[in-house]
Amino acid sequence: MIRSHLLNMVVFSALVAVFFAFLTQRGTRDRLRVILILGGSMVVLSLVLAYVMYPFPLR
Amino acid sequence: MSETLAEQTIPKARSAAAPFAACFLAWLVPGLGHFYLGKKVRAAVFFVVVGATFALGIASDGAASLIEERQPLTFLATFDNVALGAFDLIGRYLTYGTIVYALPGNEADPRRAELLDRLRARVRSVTFEYGNTFLLTAGLMNILLILDAFDIATGRKD
Numbered sequence: 001m002i003r004s005h006l007l008n009m010v011v012f013s014a015l016v017a018v019f020f021a022f023l024t025q026r027g028t029r030d031r032l033r034v035i036l037i038l039g040g041s042m043v044v045l046s047l048v049l050a051y052v053m054y055p056f057p058l059r
Numbered sequence: 060m061s062e063t064l065a066e067q068t069i070p071k072a073r074s075a076a077a078p079f080a081a082c083f084l085a086w087l088v089p090g091l092g093h094f095y096l097g098k099k100v101r102a103a104v105f106f107v108v109v110g111a112t113f114a115l116g117i118a119s120d121g122a123a124s125l126i127e128e129r130q131p132l133t134f135l136a137t138f139d140n141v142a143l144g145a146f147d148l149i150g151r152y153l154t155y156g157t158i159v160y161a162l163p164g165n166e167a168d169p170r171r172a173e174l175l176d177r178l179r180a181r182v183r184s185v186t187f188e189y190g191n192t193f194l195l196t197a198g199l200m201n202i203l204l205i206l207d208a209f210d211i212a213t214g215r216k217d
Contacts (some may be wrong), residue, residue: 001118001186008119008189012196015112019200022104022209026217 013042078212085208087144089201092208095175105204113146121190122181123150125174126161137161139198142205150194154181 002008017039021031077096085092093099118164124136137160140147151158155177163171181187210216 002115003186004191008186011115012193015108016196018104019108022101022108023203040186 009046010043013039013046016042062134070201078209081208081212082205084199085205086142088145089146089197089204092204093211096208096211098211105200109143109197109204110146112193112200113143113150114195116190116193116195117150117153119186119190119193120181121150121187121192121194122154122178123147124192125155125159125178128164139195139202141199144201144203146197147199154178154210 002011014029014035020038021034025031025034066075076144081092081095083092084095088106089109090102092102094102123140124133124139127133140150141160143150148158151160155174159174162174165171179189184190207216
């Protein structure tokens with residue numbers, strides 16, 4: 001069981017990226033590109049969004 | 060005689076039953092539909108990826124959804140879980156100790172209380188939300204795989 005939120009996010013992003021790379025692309029190069037772009041953007045955009053939301057109180 | 064452009068780019072359709080067999084197998088076990096269609100590498104990758112997503116969901120205390128008439132979204136969540144085929148049966152057994160799809164409507168039913176107790180035990184876990192997200196994502200992945208297997212079997216996609 002993974003308790004780290006960041007690690008959960010990275011693992012989730014990696015699984016989704018590999019899935020869509022193999023679903024939508026055929027060549028190894030194209031698949032790698034999708035894995036890097038999709039997986040990377042999921043993690044980076046989530047961190048950016050979290051940073052932007054940080055100053056806002058929960059209520 | 061040279062092939063037309065359409066013949067070069069669009070693979071020929073298989074037998075009439077192939078799309079249904081591929082969809083059924085894809086539903087039954089993630090990747091099995093692609094294996095049936097001869098896409099063995101993709102089949103292996105899909106099995107591992109969807110299987111890992113499902114396994115992480117269960118390991119993180121995610122719970123298979125139960126239909127509750129007063130909560131319409133539970134229909135969608137249960138449909139999503141059921142899309143995992145055999146994996147869903149495993150998930151339900153591990154969550155509830157039996158294969159069950161709906162919560163009894165009668166609040167006095169002891170079976171309802173037992174199922175809710177098993178569900179609450181998972182909901183209290185700190186990783187329940189992670190687990191549920193993994194489980195629902197695995198179901199959505201397999202729905203896409205079923206549609207993909209249909210497209211390959213009908214010749215719309217390679």
